[in-house]
Amino acid sequence: MSLSNNTHTHTHSPISNPQNPNVSCHIPMTAVSVVVPMYQESENVSLLLNEIVAALSSEELLALGLKKFEIIVVDDASRDDTLEQLILFKQIQTQAKTNTNTNIHLNLTGLISSEIRIVKHLANGGQSRAVISGVRHAKYDWIVTLDGDGQNDPKDIKNLMQAVKNTEDWILVAGHRATRKDSGLKKISSKIANSVRGFLLKDDCPDTGCGLKLFPKKLFMALPKFKNMHRFLPALAKREGAKIINIKISHRERTRGVSKYGVMNRLFVGIVDLLGVMWLVRRPSKIESIELNNQNLAEVE
Numbered sequence: 001m002s003l004s005n006n007t008h009t010h011t012h013s014p015i016s017n018p019q020n021p022n023v024s025c026h027i028p029m030t031a032v033s034v035v036v037p038m039y040q041e042s043e044n045v046s047l048l049l050n051e052i053v054a055a056l057s058s059e060e061l062l063a064l065g066l067k068k069f070e071i072i073v074v075d076d077a078s079r080d081d082t083l084e085q086l087i088l089f090k091q092i093q094t095q096a097k098t099n100t101n102t103n104i105h106l107n108l109t110g111l112i113s114s115e116i117r118i119v120k121h122l123a124n125g126g127q128s129r130a131v132i133s134g135v136r137h138a139k140y141d142w143i144v145t146l147d148g149d150g151q152n153d154p155k156d157i158k159n160l161m162q163a164v165k166n167t168e169d170w171i172l173v174a175g176h177r178a179t180r181k182d183s184g185l186k187k188i189s190s191k192i193a194n195s196v197r198g199f200l201l202k203d204d205c206p207d208t209g210c211g212l213k214l215f216p217k218k219l220f221m222a223l224p225k226f227k228n229m230h231r232f233l234p235a236l237a238k239r240e241g242a243k244i245i246n247i248k249i250s251h252r253e254r255t256r257g258v259s260k261y262g263v264m265n266r267l268f269v270g271i272v273d274l275l276g277v278m279w280l281v282r283r284p285s286k287i288e289s290i291e292l293n294n295q296n297l298a299e300v301e
Contacts, residue, residue: 031068033138037130038148039076043256045085048150055154064161070115072137074130077121090116128230135220147211149254156249160214163245172237172244174205175212177251204244205234232277239281
């Protein structure tokens, strides 16, 4: 969280970050951590989590080599009953694992093979801080992020994962909502914001605001952390030498809850952040290096 029909074969050999040969980029995707930031999304909790479980339990992902996954939901100090709904869902998951005869209408196979984890913010920090918290708590090497409003379709996760197979790049896969299901004003504001960011940052991403993305945890942890960084992930990843791949994905209308973003959020609030990221991307932090040892010392001399 992007549509790709290409079929590849897994390779398990380590591949180096082109900006830093000492960092292995290619990690077998046998497990993923799905990070879902939520703020006052109580009506979306059960439906969205069940959709994620079903999507990650599909035969297509088993064929891609996925064996296990966790879903980390970060409650960003919601004032509604989002946290209560998350706790209830986790309790149902626990019951389903211990009693397969229970009459609970859930994807039991998926829930039994997965883990639901809840991270609670003690104060509201915004979407970026929620994503940062979720990734830091993640125990697997690959991270999927998607929004908690239900507009990203979890079925598209497999398309992002297919794009990573057999790649030889330090990579970030970004969803591209080619057909937006939003109001006209929201679509216009997003289009302008994406155009401005793309022109100034050259981030190779037409829809950086899309919440559905896939990347290695190592890559994310190497990025500078700040409020609103989620809007600039492609630019920041590219600064670290990552290749950006955009995959067309579906987009759904918001049927529950209320949007937390508007024109002011997209066009004006992030100006200072944009200027800061412009400064950052023009000052890459990594250069290629090698460690001299007995084998290559003679070659240097």
